[in-house]
Amino acid sequence: MDYLLQTKEVSKSFGGKIAVDHVSLGVKKGDIYGFIGENGAGKTTLMRMACGLAKATSGEIILFGSHDLVSQRHRMGCTIENPALYPSMTAMENMEAQRLLLGIKDEKVSEKLLDTVGLSRTGKKKAKNFSLGMKQRLMIALSLLGDPELLVLDEPTNGLDPMGIKEVRDLFLHLNEDRDMTILISSHILGELEKIATRYGIISNGKMVDEFQADELSTRCGKNLLIYANDPRQTKEIISHMFADALCEQTPENAIRLKGHLEDAGHINTQLVNAGITVNALIPEGESLEDYFMSLMGGKKRA
Structure with missing residues (x-):
């Protein structure tokens, strides 16, 4: 199997409290992987470890078949927890700052990605004045800089209205089907995940409860x-x-x-x-x- 992301018996403790408990997860190339769990289940902590924002207490993380995580993370795009933006900058300024930081030479890519996520008309409005939904869209655009092979998105539809959720859902399908992008996405809106996910992982109290393909869902559900x-x-x-x-x-x-x-x-x-x-x-x-x-x-x- 061609896994882009694997965790093997990964655990994470904070002050003696176990947040992630020996979790093994596999995201295969081409997946839209729906990661499901209640608040505090360990979803965000595991995603942070995969993205290099936290260090595992024990276990293995493998990216693109390699244990050299630093060399492989440039192939990822991610947005974890609350949107981290420059509040006094516009959407375009945020995009350009990140583009230059990443060394991307295409000067039109920021405009293209803002149009992709529906933020091309925000003009001089500063990010601090954006709604939560607009901030989420901007974070998705930022995560797409560099044309990543693997997207890791933590609750990306949080704060979006029904129309916005549909637009983001269609965006994920487009990225997956037309640009062959693999996506790991956590969400509490299970009905939306059911419309796009090709594979699921369910975590509870830090432990992996189940992992299965979408076509197994009809068998597992009565x-x-x-x-x-x-x-x-x-x-x-x-x-x-x-x-x-x-x-x-x-x-x-x-x-x-x-x-x-x-x-x-x-x-x-x-x-x-x-x-x-x-x-x-x-x-x-x-x-x-x-x-x-x-x-x-x-x-x-x-x-």
Whole structure:
């Protein structure tokens, strides 16, 4: 596997308190890796270590197949925690200062990237007067200077309105699909991650709970069939007889929930009608990423 970023049994302690506990993570080339965890789970600490902003207490970090992290970090772009900007500078001035610091000769790249993130018309407005969403956009633009192969973004949609979130989501898809950029992104907006992520890592209390490909999500999230009929009791009896090994239960709304067997909906409907039962609806039901995340965290799923 072609990993751009790997952590192997990485731990980090602060004053005797363990923030990251033997975490192994793998971001493969081409991934949009959704990194999920509650506040204080260790997401930001791990990302800081990957970006060279903190030193691991133990374990290994490997970038682009190399242990020489200093020589490889120029191939990364990152934005961690609160946007770090020059408050008295405009968006363009911030971009130009970073461009010159990085030694990038293309004098038009700042303008192009500001247009990419929707900040081309901020003019003389200083960064200290930007909204949080505007600051986030500017940080994303700054992280794209140097055309990195790997982007590490900590809560990049924080403070954005729904339209801004969609625009940033489309930007990530463009960077990933058209510029072959690999992205590690943490977010609390799980529904948004579900729309773009190709791989997930879930961390809780400093420990890696799960890591899986996006196409595994449908398998890991429960898929059920809800049957609404005029006689729930008899409906349950018939379905339980049809699928003896399947979980079948009656919900508080008097629907019958059948675990799996979505592909058998037509057959179920025929059998119930032949038994004289009026079937009002057959509705597929499945857990979202948020539901699955909450179940792993031991939390209560939404109704």
